Structure formats: structure tokens, C-alpha cells
Amino acid sequence: MSNNTLQIRRIAIDTYHENVAYLHRDCGVYRAEGFQALSKIQISVNGSKVLAVLNVVDDTCIVLPGELGLSEQAFAQLDATEGSLVTVNHAEAPKSMDAVRRKINGERLSQDDFTHIANDIVDARYSKMEMAAFLVATGQNNLDRDELLYLTRAMLESGDQMDWHEALVADKHCIGGIPGNRTSMLVVPIVAAHGMLIPKTSSRAITSPAGTADTMEVLAEVNLTPEQLHDIVRQERGCLAWGGTARLAPVDDMLISVERPLGIDSQGQMVASILSKKLAAGSTHLLVDIPIGPTAKVRQMRQALALRKLFEFVGDRLNLHLEVMITDGRQPVGRGIGPTLEARDVMQVLQNDPDAPTDLRQKSLHLAGRIIEFDPDVRGGQGYAIARDILESGRALVKMNALIRAQGAKKADFNPGGLCQEVFSTREGFITSIDNFQMAKIARLAGAPMMKKAGVDLLKKLGDxxxxxxxxxxxxxxFPADFMFAQQLAERNNGYLIGDEAQILTSLVEL
Structure with missing residues (x-):
């Protein structure tokens, strides 16, 4: 056995989009090579190479001096059997970090710079600290529109791209920030029932209490292989799946793994993330929903219009037919906040339940109607009526049930978590505003989206x-710990303001 050869040991630790390796402090390789904790190493076996961040341990229960421990992520990527001999060396620092440092200093980056950065991130040459440096350097509107185009193209080309061999492949995306805004789960079955292709691949929640994938997972499997995804879309004209398994713009998933704990969601990164994922999924026509409100991500009309121009600029240059709808983001949409409660709202709308949330129903119909108008056989202004007919006739429910069966139905239970705290009005008056951010934070502290049954169930809405x-x-x-944190936050600020009727927030948009 050579001086830098070790046996690999699988360490059952999920390091989430980061390769991590473990060496014992008394390991001869660790001492001889001068490795340091958090340095990057290259692991080689049978011509395959993997880069990993090194952690140094003192416990032989984790790894022995003659072993190299690999996290679940690194072990899967290396694709070798436990006990195999591997060679360990220092990893060469990613050359593209020079571009990141130049960006930190305020320089403008080229297409080649962004391409090299994206490739190095996908090849696991960046640690999470280095990815955080890149995100901070390009955040806070530090990208001009050409740089945003370069970043989007680099992210798009970092992985696989799907081709459905159809002239019209529709999709929609909301920029987020509005709890309960689960319109995609209504738009997809309506549009698919119309006959248009709408393969909806979604990310999991980044900073919200639920994403489309988190909520759909209450009803059906969302972790589909590319082959399953392709078969389902061909059969049903649509899907509601998590996009992480399809290797679509994988650099986006890796950046999100850093954005989530840091709570970073910059405008430029958001545009690049959305468009790279949609283009990689084979979309030709995209509808983007930008909610506007005092506690939404976009709080002023001028911000919404500027963001729309960015989407349109990048979309146009990447041959994507893109339209933007600026919608009412003054308050949460629907009643439920959290995967189970949001899934309940969706199914109530699909079932034409009289108790279904009206705002979720109406917004979904407007969005679906606009997408249906992408169809060259549909005249402008007819989309809403077509969408409403599909919903009211039950065809949307039939399509949703077909999607659930095709993806792998789960036994849905819409009963929320058993620990329950009721929050009451402290005065008489009208609900003048509801803080989206605060309600989302309360739901997240309660355990959403990881705990599917956690969240907030709204009984009163704006103007009541x-x-x-x-x-x-x-x-x-x-769980009691989550429950306690959510209770304490709601006691400090319950997210509702109550006042006179004249103080009710007015919408800046019709929808």
C-alpha cells in the first residue's frame, strides 16, 4: 500500500450537495501530506476522481487511521465499493476563484468567467464557503443585465437539457415570497387537460414554508428519474415533480444549498435560477408571476417593472417566449401555509368544494388562462373562460388524479400537526394588513416544510x-420544540394588523 493509499469507508452523514471526506488525526497520510481541516482533497480510484472538503476526526468509531471516510454525497459520486483502495492527494485550487475575487472587487465578468465558475462548482471544486463568496459577490444587484445573461447561460449549460420535440412547451413560475401561493398545482392539471404540454419541475422551498415539490409530495412521489419524468409527461401532458433528480442546471441546486441556510435570494441569482431551470427542462413558453406587496419580495411597482425587463431581456436572448404577470401580493394566498395545509387547499379547489379558498382559485384561473392563450388556436381573452370550464367540469380534477397515479400516489392525510395553538384578535376592527414574511417565519419555525403537517391555517384574511x-x-x-419556537414568535408579533376600514391596504394591481 503506497503512502497516500487508504481504504474507503462509507459514513452515513448527509452533507447535502457537498462532498465531505473524513481522516483520522493519527492517519499517516494526514501527517505526511500536511492536510488541514477544511482543505480540499482529490480522491482517485480506477480512473475516477472526486473532490471533497476534508474533516479531521479523533474518534476511531467514525474512521480508523488507515481509512478515508466519505459522506453519503461523496460516496455516491465516487461510485466505488466500501473497502476499495483509493489514492488521496491535495486538490488544485479552482482557477475560477480569481474571477470571484475580481467580482468582489467590483469588476465586470465575462461569459468565459461565469462558464468556468459554473463548471468548477458542478465539479465540486468549490467548498460551500467559496460558493457563499460567489453568491455574495453577485448579490445585491451587483450583476448588470449582460452578466445576468452570461450567468443564466452558464447555469443552463452546466447540466443536461431536455428536448420534447414540440413547438410549444409551456411552464409557469412564481418568484415566491407569498405563503400558500400554490397555483402551479392547479395550473398544471388545467393546462394539461387542455392538451398543452406542461412538464412542471420545481425546486423545494429555499426560504419559504413550502415549495410546489414539497406540497405535491403530500399527494404523490416527486423524486422521479429522467426516464419516469419523460414517460409521465408523454402520457399525461404534464407533471409536478422535483427537478433535482433530472440534473437540470445542477449548479443551481448546489448554489441553493448555500442560499437556503444563509437566507440569500438576490434578484440576479433568482432570475438566472428560474430561467436556467426552465430552459433546461425544455420550456419554450414561460409565464412568470411577480407578486407585489409591502411584505412580498417585490414591494413597489417600479421594482416589479424593472424585474420584468430583466426576465424579458434574458428570455429574449435565449429564445424563450416569456410573459410576466404582476399580481396582488398583499397577503398569503389560500388558507393553508405548509405542505399538508396547502395540498388540502389545492384539492378543495379542484373538487369545486364551496369552502375552497376563492383567492387561490381565481388567481390560478387567471394564470392558467394566460398560458392557454399561448396556444395559437386560442384567441386573446378567451383563456380564462376555457380554464374555468376545465376546472368546473371536473376535467382538471381527473387530470390531477391521473398525474398523482402516474407519479406514484401517496395516502394523503390532510389533518395538520396535532400540536395546535390558536391565535386570537386583541381588538375589534378590520384586518388591515397581513405580514407575509412573518406568517412564513411562524410556519417555518413550526416545522414546515420538513415536517409536512406543520404550518399555519388562516381563518381571517385582509378586509375581514x-x-x-x-x-x-x-x-x-x-414536535414540541418547533411548537414552542412558533408560539413564542407569534406572541411577539402575530403578523396581523387590525384597524379602521380606511386603513385596509389597497392593491396596486387588479389580480
Missing amino acids: RVKKGDLLYRIHAE
Whole structure:
């Protein structure tokens, strides 16, 4: 055995989009090579190479001095059997970090710079600290529109791209920031029932209490292989799946793994993330929903218009037919916030339940109608009526049930978490505003989206009249620690303002 050869040992630790290796402090290779904790190493076996961040341990229960431990992520990527002999060396620093440092200093980067950065990230040459440096350097509107185009193209080309061999492949995306805004789960079955192709691949929640994939997972499997995804879309004209398994713009998933814990969601990164994923999924026509409101991601009309121009600029240059709808983001959409509660709302709308949330239904119909108008056989202005007919006739429900069966149905249970705290009005008046950010934070502290049954169930919405002691909403959790944190936050600020009728926030948009 050579001086830098070790046996690999699988360490059952999920390091989430980061390769991590473990060496014992008394390991001869560790001492001889001068490795340091958090340095990057190259692991080689049978011509295959993997880069990993090194962690140094002192516990022989984790790894022995003659072994190299690999996290689940690194072990899967190396594709070798446990006990195999591997060679360990220092990893060469990613050359593209020079471009990141130049960006930190305020320089403008080229297409080649962004391409090299994206390739190095996908090849695991960046640690999470280095990815964080890149995100901070390009955040806070530090990208001009050409740089944003370069970044989007680099992210798009970092992985596989799907081709459905059809002239019209529709999709929609909301930029987020509005709890309960689960319109995709209604738009997809409506549009698919119309006959248009709409393969909806979604990310999991980054900073919200639920994403489309998290909510759909209550009803069906969302972790589909590319082959399964292709078969389902061909059969049903649509899907509602997690995009992570398809290797579509994988650099985006790796950056999201850093954005999530840091709470970073910059405008430029958001545009590049959305468009790279949609183009990689084979979309030719995209509808982007930009909600606007005082506690939404976009708070002023001028911001929304500027963001729309960015989307249109990049989309146009990447041959994507793109339209933007600026919508009402003054408050959460629907009643439920959190995967199970949002899935309940969606199914109530599809079932034409009289208790279904009206705002979720109406917004979904407007969005679906606009997408249906991408169809060259549909005249402008007819989309909404067609979408409404598909929903009211039950065809959307039939299509949703078909999608659920095709993806792998789960036994849906819409009962929320058993730990429940009711939050009451402290005065009489009208609901003048609801803080989207605060409600999302309460739901996340309650455990959403990881705990599917956790979240917030709203009983009162903007403009409702309340008396002192009226029930505003319920907090649901599955575990006492989560429940306590959510309770404490709601006690400090319950997210609702109650005042006179004249103080009710007015919308800047019709929808």
C-alpha cells in the first residue's frame, strides 16, 4: 500500500450537495501530506476522481487511521465499493476563484468567467464557503443585465437539457415570497387537460414554508428519474415533480444549498435560477408571476417593472417566449401555509368544494388562462373562460388524479400537526394588513416544510371584520420544540394588523 493509499469507508452523514471526506488525526497520510481541516482533497480510484472538503476526526468509531471516510454525497459520486483502495492527494485550487475575487472587487465578468465558475462548482471544486463568496459577490444587484445573461447561460449549460420535440412547451413560475401561493398545482392539471404540454419541475422551498415539490409530495412521489419524468409527461401532458433528480442546471441546486441556510435570494441569482431551470427542462413558453406587496419580495411597482425587463431581456436572448404577470401580493394566498395545509387547499379547489379558498382559485384561473392563450388556436381573452370550464367540469380534477397515479400516489392525510395553538384578535376592527414574511417565519419555525403537517391555517384574511377574541389562525406543529419556537414568535408579533376600514391596504394591481 503506497503512502497516500487508504481504504474507503462509507459514513452515513448527509452533507447535502457537498462532498465531505473524513481522516483520522493519527492517519499517516494526514501527517505526511500536511492536510488541514477544511482543505480540499482529490480522491482517485480506477480512473475516477472526486473532490471533497476534508474533516479531521479523533474518534476511531467514525474512521480508523488507515481509512478515508466519505459522506453519503461523496460516496455516491465516487461510485466505488466500501473497502476499495483509493489514492488521496491535495486538490488544485479552482482557477475560477480569481474571477470571484475580481467580482468582489467590483469588476465586470465575462461569459468565459461565469462558464468556468459554473463548471468548477458542478465539479465540486468549490467548498460551500467559496460558493457563499460567489453568491455574495453577485448579490445585491451587483450583476448588470449582460452578466445576468452570461450567468443564466452558464447555469443552463452546466447540466443536461431536455428536448420534447414540440413547438410549444409551456411552464409557469412564481418568484415566491407569498405563503400558500400554490397555483402551479392547479395550473398544471388545467393546462394539461387542455392538451398543452406542461412538464412542471420545481425546486423545494429555499426560504419559504413550502415549495410546489414539497406540497405535491403530500399527494404523490416527486423524486422521479429522467426516464419516469419523460414517460409521465408523454402520457399525461404534464407533471409536478422535483427537478433535482433530472440534473437540470445542477449548479443551481448546489448554489441553493448555500442560499437556503444563509437566507440569500438576490434578484440576479433568482432570475438566472428560474430561467436556467426552465430552459433546461425544455420550456419554450414561460409565464412568470411577480407578486407585489409591502411584505412580498417585490414591494413597489417600479421594482416589479424593472424585474420584468430583466426576465424579458434574458428570455429574449435565449429564445424563450416569456410573459410576466404582476399580481396582488398583499397577503398569503389560500388558507393553508405548509405542505399538508396547502395540498388540502389545492384539492378543495379542484373538487369545486364551496369552502375552497376563492383567492387561490381565481388567481390560478387567471394564470392558467394566460398560458392557454399561448396556444395559437386560442384567441386573446378567451383563456380564462376555457380554464374555468376545465376546472368546473371536473376535467382538471381527473387530470390531477391521473398525474398523482402516474407519479406514484401517496395516502394523503390532510389533518395538520396535532400540536395546535390558536391565535386570537386583541381588538375589534378590520384586518388591515397581513405580514407575509412573518406568517412564513411562524410556519417555518413550526416545522414546515420538513415536517409536512406543520404550518399555519388562516381563518381571517385582509378586509375581514373581527371582534376582540375572534380566531385569526391556528399554528400546527408535530414536535414540541418547533411548537414552542412558533408560539413564542407569534406572541411577539402575530403578523396581523387590525384597524379602521380606511386603513385596509389597497392593491396596486387588479389580480
